[in-house]
Amino acid sequence: MIRILPLLLLLFAACPAQAQEVRKPVTILISIDGFRADYRERGITPTLSKLAAEGAHGALRPSFPTKTFPNHYAIVTGNRPDTNGITGNNMIDPRRPAVKFSLGDPKQSLDPFWWDEAEPAWVTANKAGVRTATMFWPGSEVAIHEIRPPDWLRYDENVGYAQRVNTILDWMRRPADIRPAFVTLYFEAVDSAGHEFGPDSAEVNAAIAEVDARIGDLVAGLAAMGQPAQLLVVADHGMRAIDESRVIQLADLIDLPSIIAVETGPYAAIEPAAGTDNRVYDALLKPHDHMTCNRREELPERLHYGKNPRVAAIICIAAPGWSILAGPPQWPVKGGAHGYDNQDPQMLALFVASGTPLKGDVGIVDNIEVYPLLMRLIGVAPIPGDASGALVKRLPR
Ligand code: AMP
Ligand code: ZN
Ligand code: ZN
Numbered sequence: 001m002i003r004i005l006p007l008l009l010l011l012f013a014a015c016p017a018q019a020q021e022v023r024k025p026v027t028i029l030i031s032i033d034g035f036r037a038d039y040r041e042r043g044i045t046p047t048l049s050k051l052a053a054e055g056a057h058g059a060l061r062p063s064f065p066t067k068t069f070p071n072h073y074a075i076v077t078g079n080r081p082d083t084n085g086i087t088g089n090n091m092i093d094p095r096r097p098a099v100k101f102s103l104g105d106p107k108q109s110l111d112p113f114w115w116d117e118a119e120p121a122w123v124t125a126n127k128a129g130v131r132t133a134t135m136f137w138p139g140s141e142v143a144i145h146e147i148r149p150p151d152w153l154r155y156d157e158n159v160g161y162a163q164r165v166n167t168i169l170d171w172m173r174r175p176a177d178i179r180p181a182f183v184t185l186y187f188e189a190v191d192s193a194g195h196e197f198g199p200d201s202a203e204v205n206a207a208i209a210e211v212d213a214r215i216g217d218l219v220a221g222l223a224a225m226g227q228p229a230q231l232l233v234v235a236d237h238g239m240r241a242i243d244e245s246r247v248i249q250l251a252d253l254i255d256l257p258s259i260i261a262v263e264t265g266p267y268a269a270i271e272p273a274a275g276t277d278n279r280v281y282d283a284l285l286k287p288h289d290h291m292t293c294n295r296r297e298e299l300p301e302r303l304h305y306g307k308n309p310r311v312a313a314i315i316c317i318a319a320p321g322w323s324i325l326a327g328p329p330q331w332p333v334k335g336g337a338h339g340y341d342n343q344d345p346q347m348l349a350l351f352v353a354s355g356t357p358l359k360g361d362v363g364i365v366d367n368i369e370v371y372p373l374l375m376r377l378i379g380v381a382p383i384p385g386d387a388s389g390a391l392v393k394r395l396p397r
Contacts, residue, residue, distance in 0.1 A: 025228040025355065026172060027377045028183045028218075029076070029121075029370075031137065032211050033068060034191025034338065036199060036238030037348035044209045047216035048352055051231060055354035056394075058362035060370070062237040062349055064303045064342040065267050068191070069103055071236035071349075071367060072138040076184075077118040078371030078387040080304045085117025086139075087310040090263045092271070094309050100262065103138070115144045117308075119383055121374055123147045125182050128380045133171050135164050136186035151180065157188055161214040169221040182378045185218075187211045194239035194336040199346070201335075204239075230356045230377050234370060235349035239336040240266070246322045247333055248291050254283040261326035262312050266339030268324040269312035281314070290319040303342070304386070317341050357395050365390055 037059035040048055062071045063080040067089045070081035077084045090102045093114075101108045108114065120139055122132040126147050133151035134140035136159075140152050151171060153159070164185060171180050189207040197203040215233065222229045250261065250268065258280055263269040268291075272280040284293045293316035296306035305311060318324050320340055323333050340347055348364065356377055369391040375382035376392050 021176070021226075023176075023225075023227050024181065025230050026179075026181055026183060026222075027230045027232070027374065028168070028185060029137075029374060030185045030215065030231060030233045031072060031075070031187070032190050032233065032235050032350060033186065033188045034194045034237065034239050035208070035211075035235035035350040036194075036346060037235075037350055039190070039199075039204075039208055040350060040352070042205065042208065044205055045212040047212045047219065048233060048350075051215075051219070051233065051354035052352045055231075055352065055356060056358040056360055056362055057353075058351045059364045060234060060349040060351045060367040061364055062342050062347055062367055064305050065263075066237040066338045066340055066342050066344075066347045068236050069109075069138045073115070073118065073120070074368050075234060075236070075370045076120040076122070076137065076139070076374070078368050078382060078385040079118045080368055080386050082305050082308045082311065083118065083386055085114060085308065085310065087305075087308050088263055088269060090269070091310045092260075092262055092312070110142050112142055112144055112146075115139050115142050118385070119145055121371065121378070121380075122149045122182065122184070124375070124383060125378055125380050126150070130182055130378050130380055131178070131180045132182045132184075133168075133180035134184045135167050137184040140184060155186075161187060161189070161210065162217065165214050165218045165221065168218060169225070172222065172225060172227050182374075187214070190235075191239070194338075196335050198241045198334070198336045199239040200241065228355065231352075231354045232356070232370065232374060232377075233350060233352040233354075234367070235351075236367075237338045237349050238344075238347045239338055240321055240340060240344065240346040242266075242321055242323050242333055242335065242337045244333040246290065247329075248288065248318060248322060248324045250284075250324065250326045253288075254280055256326055259326065263339075264324050264326050266318050266323065266337050268314075268316040268318075268326070270314040270316065271312050272314075284314050284316065290322040291316050291324055293317075320344055320346065358391070362391065362394060 063074045073086040081087045132149040134149045193203040193207040260271040296311045299306040368387040373391040
């Protein structure tokens with residue numbers, strides 16, 4: 001027995017039944033919320049640096065407003081907020097005047113009413129027979145066009161990052177017929193630290209390093225099971241330092257009961273409380289030192305914003321680093337914020353692609369261009385929308 005054991009082991013090793021199954025590549029779309037494009041140059045992201053060097057890298061210009069929900073939806077639909085219907089983290093629809101969508105209010109944020117104006121990649125993929133699984137993504141918990149990914153989880157920031165990565169690795173260990181071919185993954189820590197401590201803080205660097213390490217675990221875990229992967233690592237917007245010395249109080253311009261401030265901060269979305277009220281327009285539309293206000297119909301064309309009825313009547317954009325407030329701040333004006341003009345270089349967001357045919361420096365591209373690339377990678381026809389195809393045109397023919 002002792003003598004035949006090595007022989008048996010040898011036989012097993014050579015046995016074709018044990019041979020590695022040839023796995024189809026999985027496409028994983030990873031969002032690191034608030035990862036400003038230049039964070040990648042800090043020398044603290046060995047994983048992202050390696051992926052970028054082997055694949056492609058650049059910067060995503062976010063869509064206006066440079067907030068989380070509008071931009072996550074832009075990335076997975078190829079449509080800017082005006083067209084995709086998620087016009088803000090906070091918004092009011094004239095068809096539902098009594099309620100406000102906000103990302104912290106599940107009663108509204110999980111209602112398909114808000115999301116149905118566009119179709120995210122996972123819904124189209126599902127219809128085309130491409131199995132999808134979402135490890136968080138704004139909108140993935142909602143039955144958009146009546147479809148949810150076959151595997152999805154209710155967003156919970158307490159789910160640890162190792163657990164998120166292990167969930168994906170477990171999905172990939174499944175038998176081929178129930179294994180996802182398109183997966184999303186989301187991390188919030190870089191954004192949270194950016195808000196609390198500012199983009200240049202040690203806390204942001206620690207969050208960047210932590211997320212980079214977890215993406216490293218994902219890459220290693222996939223390699224260990226022989227699972228080829230196409231990774232798109234993106235962010236929704238950047239981050240800019242703010243402080244209490246740069247505050248614009250709307251109360252200095254108009255009595256607050258005359259307005260409904262749907263959104264405040266780097267940009268403000270304002271409705272006259274009385275529906276129409278010339279005093280509000282007169283007070284806000286005049287020139288200001290550190291803020292520019294426009295009727296939604298008169299916003300600069302380059303913002304591609306204002307046609308959707310969910311955009312408030314007046315949109316004010318603060319100068320870089322300034323904060324627009326309607327009354328005492330909900331939290332201290334310190335640390336960092338985003339929501340500024342999408343031409344602000346500090347709003348630029350991460351873009352790295354690895355394991356895909358895309359190679360080299362792609363420069364600055366509009367974030368809606370990720371969608372056609374993503375659809376090409378998963379082999380599903382994209383729904384025509386706002387994207388021009390600027391990224392897919394860079395693919396080798
Ligand atoms: P923002 O206020 O634009 O910085 O939004 C970032 C916050 O959005 C993060 O801190 C997350 O907690 C939150 N968030 C991200 N994804 C979701 C989701 N699917 N549902 C609810 N909140 C989310
Ligand atoms: Zn964000
Ligand atoms: Zn944020």
